Amino acid sequence: MTARERRLDVSRLEPCEPLEQTLEAASALQAGEYLRVLHSREPFPLFPLLEQMGCGWHCRPGRDAPYEVLVWRRDDPLGKQAVARLVEAP
Amino acid sequence: MSYPGLALDQAPPIGAPFRFFLSAPLFGMLAALVLLWLGPPVLQSRWTPGVLAVTHLLTLGVLAMVMFGALLQMLPVVAGAPVARPRLVATAVHLPLAAGVLLLAYGFTEQHALALQVAAACLAVAVAVLAASALHSLARAPRRHAALNGMTLAVLALLVAAALGLWLLAGHGWSAVLLRRGVLTDLHAGWALFGWVGMLVVGVAFQVVPMFQMTPEYPAWAKRGLNLAIAGALLAWSGALVWPALAPLRIPTLVLLALVNAAFALVTLDLQRRRKRRLPDVTLDFWRLGMVCLLSVVLAWLVGLGVPGLRASPAWELLLGVLWLLGFVLSVLNGMLYKIVPFLVWFHLQNRLVHSGLMAAGIRVPNMKQVIPVAAARRQFRCHLLTVSLLVPTLIWPWPFLYPLALLQAVSFALLAHNLWNSMRLYRREQRRLDAASWPSAQPGG
Numbered sequence: 001m002t003a004r005e006r007r008l009d010v011s012r013l014e015p016c017e018p019l020e021q022t023l024e025a026a027s028a029l030q031a032g033e034y035l036r037v038l039h040s041r042e043p044f045p046l047f048p049l050l051e052q053m054g055c056g057w058h059c060r061p062g063r064d065a066p067y068e069v070l071v072w073r074r075d076d077p078l079g080k081q082a083v084a085r086l087v088e089a090p
Numbered sequence: 091m092s093y094p095g096l097a098l099d100q101a102p103p104i105g106a107p108f109r110f111f112l113s114a115p116l117f118g119m120l121a122a123l124v125l126l127w128l129g130p131p132v133l134q135s136r137w138t139p140g141v142l143a144v145t146h147l148l149t150l151g152v153l154a155m156v157m158f159g160a161l162l163q164m165l166p167v168v169a170g171a172p173v174a175r176p177r178l179v180a181t182a183v184h185l186p187l188a189a190g191v192l193l194l195a196y197g198f199t200e201q202h203a204l205a206l207q208v209a210a211a212c213l214a215v216a217v218a219v220l221a222a223s224a225l226h227s228l229a230r231a232p233r234r235h236a237a238l239n240g241m242t243l244a245v246l247a248l249l250v251a252a253a254l255g256l257w258l259l260a261g262h263g264w265s266a267v268l269l270r271r272g273v274l275t276d277l278h279a280g281w282a283l284f285g286w287v288g289m290l291v292v293g294v295a296f297q298v299v300p301m302f303q304m305t306p307e308y309p310a311w312a313k314r315g316l317n318l319a320i321a322g323a324l325l326a327w328s329g330a331l332v333w334p335a336l337a338p339l340r341i342p343t344l345v346l347l348a349l350v351n352a353a354f355a356l357v358t359l360d361l362q363r364r365r366k367r368r369l370p371d372v373t374l375d376f377w378r379l380g381m382v383c384l385l386s387v388v389l390a391w392l393v394g395l396g397v398p399g400l401r402a403s404p405a406w407e408l409l410l411g412v413l414w415l416l417g418f419v420l421s422v423l424n425g426m427l428y429k430i431v432p433f434l435v436w437f438h439l440q441n442r443l444v445h446s447g448l449m450a451a452g453i454r455v456p457n458m459k460q461v462i463p464v465a466a467a468r469r470q471f472r473c474h475l476l477t478v479s480l481l482v483p484t485l486i487w488p489w490p491f492l493y494p495l496a497l498l499q500a501v502s503f504a505l506l507a508h509n510l511w512n513s514m515r516l517y518r519r520e521q522r523r524l525d526a527a528s529w530p531s532a533q534p535g536g
Contacts (some may be wrong), residue, residue: 012366014304015429016436016458025442027449042302045437052444084513 003072003082009038011065019046026055026071034079040064056080058087069074102162104438104517108157109184111431113511117191117309121298124195125496130488136411137406143195148214148415149282151191152503156423157290158183158220160430162239165224169238171231187216197262210259215432217252221245221536236313243321247285254278273331284347285324287419289317291356293427294527302429303374305361314358316350323347341395354389355381372467376425380473383417391484405485412485417478424474424506432461433508435517442521446528453527455520461513470505475492477502 007023010018022037023046029035042059046069050057055071062068070086072079118150121144132140162180166172173179190212204435224245231238255278261271298308327343330336359381362374387410394401394410439455477498486492 012304014367015302015433016440019437019440020457021445023449042170045167049441049444052441053449 003078005082006033006035008035009037011038011040018043019049022046022069022071023049023053026045026050026053029071029073029076029079031073031076032078034070034074034083035071037071038062039067039069040047040065042058042067042085056083058083060087092400093451097505101104102166102173102180104434106176106180107159107430107434109165109180110155111427112507112514113184113188114152114155114159114262114278114512115503117147117155117188117508119507120195120494121147121151122500122503124199125499128199130492133405133408133485133488133492136407137197139201141197141408144410145415146198147191147195147285148420150187150194153287153419153423155187155191156427157287158187158216160294160423160426161220161224161290163434164294164297165227165231165241169228169231169235169241169263171227173223173227179219181222182219183216186212186219190216194259203262203264206259206262207264210256213252214256217248221249234307235296236317237293237297240289240296240317242285243317244290244293247281247289247321247324251278251282251286254281271315277328277331280324280327283336284320284351288351289320291419292316292320295354295358295422298426298429299358299361299377301363303362303371303377304367305365306356308361312354313503316354318358319350320347321342321358323350344391345395348388348391351384352391357390358488370464370474372464373425373428375468375471376421376474377430380418380421380425382420383413383478387413387418391490409482409485410479416481421474421478424470427506427510428462428467429458431513432458435513439517439520442524448527453524455524456516462509462517466505466509466512468533469507470502473498473502473505 006025006029008021010021010025013021018037018039021076022035023036025037039062047057050071054074057072058070058088059067060070070083072083074080104204124140124144124147128140128144132138132144135141136145159180162173162176193205193209193212196202197209227241228238228242228245254274258271258274258278296308296313299305319519323343323346326336326339327347330338330340330343359378362378365374390406391410394406400406435456436458443449443453443455479497480491480495480498484495
């Protein structure tokens with residue numbers, strides 16, 4: 001069984017909408033899902049908030065936006081494995 | 091990319107930057123009152139004690155106050171490198187800065203040596219603590235980019251400007267015999283205005299203009315070259331002032347500084363013209379006013395270069411100074427406060443919301459636009475615009491224009507203070523609401 005990707009493009013939004021929408025989407029993540037957020041910059045203030053919500057994250061340069069943040073629920077091994085595979089892929 | 095050092099408990103508590111932001115308008119009001127008290131004769135030249143007092147109330151009390159607070163806040167947000175022990179650092183910078191500015195202004199107006207000596211000690215502590223903390227944090231940033239390089243250069247320029255300022259104060263406060271006081275004063279002002287203030291505004295603009303004003307990114311040549319050109323021109327200009335052999339470089343380096351600043355203003359105005367969202371935005375208006383004033387300073391200086399009679403006039407020197415400080419820098423910082431403060435309030439409330447687990451219960455916090463009402467910010471912008479538009483008439487006809495100018499400046503700072511205090515009150519109110527909502531779940535069995 002593979003995890004399902006939820007995609008969120010906040011790269012054209014004005015602060016604080018990118019953070020608000022990302023946190024909303026992260027709080028709605030179900031088991032077996034991970035989130036791919038397209039962002040115009042590295043959202044440093046987002047990361048500790050995600051950790052407080054019990055989410056893991058990985059930020060990297062993106063293809064469709066300058067950065068993308070991958071978010072998964074820490075209590076969900078499926079989401080975590082899916083992101084790990086994405087990160088390891090060349 | 092993961093940043094293991096970044097955690098919420100390392101983000102500065104809201105009071106750390108806020109104490110700087112809330113204090114700044116008070117010094118602005120004090121500067122306006124000093125202007126009213128001293129009256130039109132104060133504008134005879136840039137060397138009168140009153141001008142020195144008002145200038146430092148504005149540069150240190152308002153501009154440095156906001157910039158120090160903003161640095162503490164922005165380092166974790168844009169650099170991912172929080173300042174260590176932010177509460178302690180904020181206190182160790184804010185208190186001596188506030189006391190130092192008050193004593194400096196008093197010492198200048200009353201020619202009081204002891205006040206100037208204590209002011210020198212206080213300001214040295216404030217700058218040293220701020221610079222050490224900021225440079226330590228910048229050195230630990232996970233990656234370098236143009237905004238961080240700009241901040242680093244600006245903090246180094248602050249150290250040079252402060253050292254020169256303390257040297258000059260030795261002449262005022264300890265009656266030390268200073269050789270070439272005029273040259274030292276020019277160097278102090280140059281490193282403070284073009285180096286510390288100018289490079290910080292340019293560096294921060296690379297980050298905040300695209301982010302908050304939804305413009306395209308600054309072009310790569312601007313990010314790479316503008317601040318390096320300013321730093322290089324400042325070094326060469328300093329050499330030209332100090333060593334006679336380099337004296338022929340003085341005017342060319344100043345022309346380079348003027349052109350670099352003009353390029354920054356033009357690129358910024360062009361980016362703002364091409365912004366993706368076309369909604370009215372008061373921060374954008376403040377920035378545009380700032381950029382137009384920056385271009386006016388450059389133009390006025392270039393005109394003065396070709397007209398020696400104008401260059402020798404004390405009013406012309408003052409005009410360049412006030413257009414730079416009040417027209418350019420104050421406009422830009424004032425505009426930024428209307429983004430930084432609402433962001434801070436929203437971020438800390440959001441943090442509390444997440445921490446309390448109330449998000450899942452559907453509870454939300456006010457967004458940035460609700461923290462400071464647009465109408466209130468726009469009212470203050472109009473007042474500031476009126477103040478700036480009175481600068482030129484006041485320097486030509488100090489009587490009677492100084493009085494409405496000083497009054498408008500006082501009102502503008504009072505409105506800014508009102509807006510900032512209201513945002514703090516909203517923060518406290520929302521904080522209580524969240525505490526009340528999370529209370530039952532915190533009870534045993536609740």
